[in-house]
Amino acid sequence: MTTVPDYGPYRPLTTDTVAERLATYVGMAERLGGHPTDWTVREVGDGNLNFVYIVTGPAGSVCVKQALPFVRLVGESWPLPLSRSFYEHAALVRQDKANGSVPEIHHFDGPQALIVMENLTPHVIWRKALIERQRHGAAARIVGEFCAETLFRTSTLALSAEQAKAEIALFAGNTALAKITEDLVFTDPYTNHPMNDFLRPEMDATVAAVWGDPQWRAAIQDLKFAFMSRAEALVHGDLHTGSIMVAHTDAGEDVRVIDPEFAFYGPMGFDLGALTANLLLNYFAQDAWGEQPAVYRDWLAEQIQCFHGTFARRFSELWRSERGGDAFSAALFEERGDKDGIEIALTGFLERVERDALGFAGAKMTRRIIGLAGVADLRGIERREVRATAERRALALARQLVVERGEIHTIGHVIERAERTLRDVS
Amino acid sequence: MTTVPDYGPYRPLTTDTVAERLATYVGMAERLGGHPTDWTVREVGDGNLNFVYIVTGPAGSVCVKQALPFVRLVGESWPLPLSRSFYEHAALVRQDKANGSVPEIHHFDGPQALIVMENLTPHVIWRKALIERQRHGAAARIVGEFCAETLFRTSTLALSAEQAKAEIALFAGNTALAKITEDLVFTDPYTNHPMNDFLRPEMDATVAAVWGDPQWRAAIQDLKFAFMSRAEALVHGDLHTGSIMVAHTDAGEDVRVIDPEFAFYGPMGFDLGALTANLLLNYFAQDAWGEQPAVYRDWLAEQIQCFHGTFARRFSELWRSERGGDAFSAALFEERGDKDGIEIALTGFLERVERDALGFAGAKMTRRIIGLAGVADLRGIERREVRATAERRALALARQLVVERGEIHTIGHVIERAERTLRDVS
Numbered sequence: 134m135t136t137v138p139d140y141g142p143y144r145p146l147t148t149d150t151v152a153e154r155l156a157t158y159v160g161m162a163e164r165l166g167g168h169p170t171d172w173t174v175r176e177v178g179d180g181n182l183n184f185v186y187i188v189t190g191p192a193g194s195v196c197v198k199q200a201l202p203f204v205r206l207v208g209e210s211w212p213l214p215l216s217r218s219f220y221e222h223a224a225l226v227r228q229d230k231a232n233g234s235v236p237e238i239h240h241f242d243g244p245q246a247l248i249v250m251e252n253l254t255p256h257v258i259w260r261k262a263l264i265e266r267q268r269h270g271a272a273a274r275i276v277g278e279f280c281a282e283t284l285f286r287t288s289t290l291a292l293s294a295e296q297a298k299a300e301i302a303l304f305a306g307n308t309a310l311a312k313i314t315e316d317l318v319f320t321d322p323y324t325n326h327p328m329n330d331f332l333r334p335e336m337d338a339t340v341a342a343v344w345g346d347p348q349w350r351a352a353i354q355d356l357k358f359a360f361m362s363r364a365e366a367l368v369h370g371d372l373h374t375g376s377i378m379v380a381h382t383d384a385g386e387d388v389r390v391i392d393p394e395f396a397f398y399g400p401m402g403f404d405l406g407a408l409t410a411n412l413l414l415n416y417f418a419q420d421a422w423g424e425q426p427a428v429y430r431d432w433l434a435e436q437i438q439c440f441h442g443t444f445a446r447r448f449s450e451l452w453r454s455e456r457g458g459d460a461f462s463a464a465l466f467e468e469r470g471d472k473d474g475i476e477i478a479l480t481g482f483l484e485r486v487e488r489d490a491l492g493f494a495g496a497k498m499t500r501r502i503i504g505l506a507g508v509a510d511l512r513g514i515e516r517r518e519v520r521a522t523a524e525r526r527a528l529a530l531a532r533q534l535v536v537e538r539g540e541i542h543t544i545g546h547v548i549e550r551a552e553r554t555l556r557d558v559s
Numbered sequence: 560m561t562t563v564p565d566y567g568p569y570r571p572l573t574t575d576t577v578a579e580r581l582a583t584y585v586g587m588a589e590r591l592g593g594h595p596t597d598w599t600v601r602e603v604g605d606g607n608l609n610f611v612y613i614v615t616g617p618a619g620s621v622c623v624k625q626a627l628p629f630v631r632l633v634g635e636s637w638p639l640p641l642s643r644s645f646y647e648h649a650a651l652v653r654q655d656k657a658n659g660s661v662p663e664i665h666h667f668d669g670p671q672a673l674i675v676m677e678n679l680t681p682h683v684i685w686r687k688a689l690i691e692r693q694r695h696g697a698a699a700r701i702v703g704e705f706c707a708e709t710l711f712r713t714s715t716l717a718l719s720a721e722q723a724k725a726e727i728a729l730f731a732g733n734t735a736l737a738k739i740t741e742d743l744v745f746t747d748p749y750t751n752h753p754m755n756d757f758l759r760p761e762m763d764a765t766v767a768a769v770w771g772d773p774q775w776r777a778a779i780q781d782l783k784f785a786f787m788s789r790a791e792a793l794v795h796g797d798l799h800t801g802s803i804m805v806a807h808t809d810a811g812e813d814v815r816v817i818d819p820e821f822a823f824y825g826p827m828g829f830d831l832g833a834l835t836a837n838l839l840l841n842y843f844a845q846d847a848w849g850e851q852p853a854v855y856r857d858w859l860a861e862q863i864q865c866f867h868g869t870f871a872r873r874f875s876e877l878w879r880s881e882r883g884g885d886a887f888s889a890a891l892f893e894e895r896g897d898k899d900g901i902e903i904a905l906t907g908f909l910e911r912v913e914r915d916a917l918g919f920a921g922a923k924m925t926r927r928i929i930g931l932a933g934v935a936d937l938r939g940i941e942r943r944e945v946r947a948t949a950e951r952r953a954l955a956l957a958r959q960l961v962v963e964r965g966e967i968h969t970i971g972h973v974i975e976r977a978e979r980t981l982r983d984v985s
Binding site for chain 1: 714715720721723724725727728731732734735737738741746749750752770772773774776777779780781783784787788789790791885886887888890891892894895897899900901903904907908
């Protein structure tokens with residue numbers, strides 16, 4: 134006998150019931166036009182957790198995202214609270230205010246764990262574009278600005294400690310999603326865990342070496358402790374290239390950051406590290422994705438440097454112009470006409486964020502190779518030896534980022550190490 | 560016209576009304592004996608915030624602590640929420656469970672912001688004992704164990720991330736008390752703030768040099784950011800020598816940690832730094848407190864090293880035996896029979912806590928010399944030049960602890976620097 138959980142008023146939608154539900158929301162009929170029976174519904178969710186529908190009417194279209202009370206990828210055996218939809222909405226509102234490069238929110242239905250938002254079209258997931266070697270030259274810059282603005286403006290650099298503590302307390306409830314990261318990123322890949330999913334037997338020896346490396350395990354747990362305890366800013370929490378949508382439009386490139394359901398108060402370097410990791414994984418995968426991989430790799434290396442450079446530049450601008458929070462009080466610096474101390478402090482602050490970012494990048498790379506939920510950049514490679522080589526290279530760099538992050542001072546040095554890895558690891 | 564704030568059912572007690580209130584609490588009549596009219600009430604509060612009464616009856620005595628809706632030291636012009644009593648009680652319960660060296664709680668009356676607890680007798684405040692050059696040789700060890708056990712057992716080393724997040728969210732409401740620390744410890748002393756209170760004119764030049772030091776200000780703001788963002792464990796938050804009561808009893812030395820109303824989730828090094836700072840301030844003040852100051856200073860130096868040594872030893876024991884939380888998961892270490900990685904991790908963890916502690920010690924020393932609410936060890940010195948010399952020496956060491964904490968690796972080196980300061984600064 135199966136026990137059917139009681140989800141209260143919550144009812145999971147299907148392609149057959151989405152239109153009927155949408156019609157109950159104020160303004161939706163006008164936005165889509167015509168009658169609900171005229172609306173077409175397509176399920177397009179390719180993530181691991183939720184259902185996502187595109188609903189199209191005569192006058193327009195919207196995107197509907199509904200959380201399930203379990204992990205879509207695994208099924209009802211892995212429950213996951215519907216409250217993640219509340220946190221996703223709360224994060225989207227804050228990211229929109231701080232930066233703006235997110236989808237427009239049309240409606241939030243809390244009890245249904247459902248968000249109706251802008252249907253981003255003709256956008257594609259950046260990961261897909263990268264695998265196809267498309268060039269969206271503005272993405273790194275726009276996401277760099279997204280990170281700088283969302284992280285700065287949700288921290289005590291911009292907020293009072295009291296405001297920040299209220300936000301920390303609010304997002305502290307999103308523990309179930311954080312636990313996914315704690316387990317899948319910082320724990321399971323470092324031991325012979327049944328959830329792991331890597332290329333066997335090609336990667337057996339390399340993965341066994343990871344498991345057998347005490348320094349790597351110690352360093353990854355330092356990062357896990359930082360992830361769990363350092364409530365510096367509202368981080369997106371899952372900022373990989375699948376959480377970024379890109380498009381060439383008549384008005385130029387359009388780039389949006391989506392899916393912040395993992396949002397929580399954490400270390401600023403976490404988002405920077407996540408995107409860096411995913412760009413580096415694509416970098417190492419390029420041997421599989423066409424002729425002359427070096428050309429696209431060079432472009433990717435530029436994007437990674439642009440991402441970090443833009444973050445530092447924009448963060449520095451905000452530091453100098455918008456530092457109205459309780460941290461690094463202007464009363465001790467600008468208000469006394471002193472510019473030296475605050476620049477010393479900025480340099481130290483950015484160095485620390487960058488060092489954290491490198492560590493988290495290494496953690497995120499490793500997780501995608503050894504753990505559950507890999508990335509298409511690597512998993513999509515058909516020639517197993519090509520994939521294994523890419524993964525061995527990525528892991529070689531990941532270890533350096535995690536264990537030696539104190540000695541790597543700039544993203545330029547990371548790129549140099551990535552290039553060296555191409556030569557040294559096969 | 561004065562507006563009288565509405566404190567709801569809350570009524571501040573006086574020596575005349577304490578007994579009547581106490582009599583309404585279950586069990587209190589039995590504990591004190593006789594009739595409430597037989598009970599004597601003495602107000603003994605010497606802190607800056609609250610009223611404290613000792614109530615004595617024929618059968619026993621209790622200590623009654625009631626918060627005021629403002630800061631006692633300053634008056635109604637500085638409001639402070641009654642909720643601090645809730646947080647003090649919540650912290651006492653947790654510290655009692657984790658360690659035990661706190662007063663026994665007899666009753667908590669939330670609406671009255673009132674805690675009835677064990678009357679510690681014949682205890683005295685450790686600060687007073689230190690000024691009188693008494694030797695309570697067990698205090699450093701007992702408080703070292705208190706820190707190790709309370710910090711370890713309230714962190715994700717012992718708790719799940721979910722449990723810790725619930726605690727973080729709970730204590731996140733104690734912002735008003737945290738703000739006192741943010742302002743009085745990390746901000747005001749570093750600028751010409753009207754709240755400052757230092758020895759004029761003797762300290763004018765030294766204090767001006769602090770204000771004019773950009774590196775010191777940058778480093779102190781790094782520490783403030785850590786104080787506000789690093790939710791590592793439930794820290795006492797005000798662990799100076801006035802928050803520790805000591806007694807020689809027939810059963811040996813008894814030591815208790817009191818007054819945790821500043822409790823919050825913060826960096827572990829904060830409590831270690833606070834006590835270290837207060838012992839160092841007493842160290843530098845000893846020239847004023849009798850003949851042969853070097854003899855007592857050597858004893859103090861031993862106590863400081865014992866405090867840090869005990870903390871590290873006990874923390875290491877717990878690390879090896881009680882690490883059941885989500886951080887540094889045993890699954891990656893002991894459960895695979897590997898002892899190397901977890902010892903590497905412990906060493907790194909303790910080094911970081913120690914480095915933080917040194918920075919916070921420097922911050923706490925500076926605050927007591929330049930800012931509001933100094934310590935009797937220094938303020939009680941009648942000969943102004945002797946006091947000024949002690950304060951200059953303390954500030955010279957404080958700057959090293961704050962700015963150069965990355966280069967000072969052990970508490971032994973701190974003692975060496977303190978001794979050098981005695982020779983070099985006059």
